[in-house]
Amino acid sequence: MSKIQPIIAASLSSEAFDKVVEAITSGEFDPGQRLSEAELARNLGISRGPLREALGRLEGRLVKRTPRIGVHVISFTREDLESLFLTREALEGMSARLAAERMSDEQLKDLRALLETHAHQPELASGEAYVQRSLDDDFHFSIILGAKCERMKRLLMDEIYYQLRIHRRKSSTQPGRAQAALKEHRQIVEALERRDPDRAEAAMRTHLRNARLSSLALLEVDKARRPKATDAH
Numbered sequence: 001m002s003k004i005q006p007i008i009a010a011s012l013s014s015e016a017f018d019k020v021v022e023a024i025t026s027g028e029f030d031p032g033q034r035l036s037e038a039e040l041a042r043n044l045g046i047s048r049g050p051l052r053e054a055l056g057r058l059e060g061r062l063v064k065r066t067p068r069i070g071v072h073v074i075s076f077t078r079e080d081l082e083s084l085f086l087t088r089e090a091l092e093g094m095s096a097r098l099a100a101e102r103m104s105d106e107q108l109k110d111l112r113a114l115l116e117t118h119a120h121q122p123e124l125a126s127g128e129a130y131v132q133r134s135l136d137d138d139f140h141f142s143i144i145l146g147a148k149c150e151r152m153k154r155l156l157m158d159e160i161y162y163q164l165r166i167h168r169r170k171s172s173t174q175p176g177r178a179q180a181a182l183k184e185h186r187q188i189v190e191a192l193e194r195r196d197p198d199r200a201e202a203a204m205r206t207h208l209r210n211a212r213l214s215s216l217a218l219l220e221v222d223k224a225r226r227p228k229a230t231d232a233h
Contacts, residue, residue, distance in 0.1 A: 012050035017057055019044060024062050024073055025165040031075035035063065061162035074163065081167065081219060085212035088160050089205055092140060095147040095156070096188060096204035097197040103146035108193055111142050115185055123178070130172035130181050139185050143192075143204075167215040174214050184210065 020040070023029060041051045055063055055071055065071050076084070103111075118139070123129040132138045141161075144153050172178045184207035191200035 012046050013053040013057075016044055016046060016051050016054035020051075020054055020058060021062065021162070021165075027166075027170060029073045031073055031166065033073050034069075035071045035073065037071065058162070061159055062166070076163075076167075076219070078216060078219060081215060082212065084160055084164055085208065085215065088156070088164060089208040089212070091152055091156050091160070092144070092208060093201045093205045095144050095149070095152060096192070097201040098147035098149055098152075099143045100192050100195055100197040100200040102148045103143075103192060107142070107146050108189075111139070111146070111192070112189055114139060114142060115182070115189060118185075119182060124182060127176065127178050128173065130178040132168075143188070146192075167218070168211070171211060171215040171218055174218060177214050180210065181207070 029035065035055075037048055037051060037055070041048045044051065055065070059065055062074055063071050064074050114137070117137075118124060118130070118132070121131065123131055141157075144156055147153070172181060184203070188200060188203045188207060191203045
């Protein structure tokens, strides 16, 4: 029994991690909102131990812990968000360049099939949102894997990926953005299929510049909507 218990605890922590990530990136919690550990644990049906492990893994990614205050969802200034997107553009632009040279034909076929699956999402077809629910379903992650550069993968996935998931999903709800993003994804795939590194990098950078501008515009809209909530504190 003593040997099995840590595995169960690790499993609970991992499940809690995934559910908290999904809740934050889906917009269930607002940037800067305080998270009640007691309430989260109760909603998840687990003790606080596994939840604290999960939140510990998310510190610096999606949450911030302040002594004597507690855990809050991270919030971004305009400068923070712009910096994240610029870093992402540089790294993913290079990922696309490498992927054009290194992705196997099978990986490219799977990437094309993934886009066709995305195109039939009800949310995307209606222009409501472009939702990529897991790593296996994530267009950008597929390209990062295809670049076959472990250090670049870690830099993108350990911090930037988690933090920008909040804004990726919200940005895709901007009028016209979901369909535009799908079109940009297809242009990236076409460049990869042609094995054209220059074109692949340029297409990825263009896509991420558009995503950055959309996210920054949405940040300003959100900021304008919450002046009274800010003043109340």
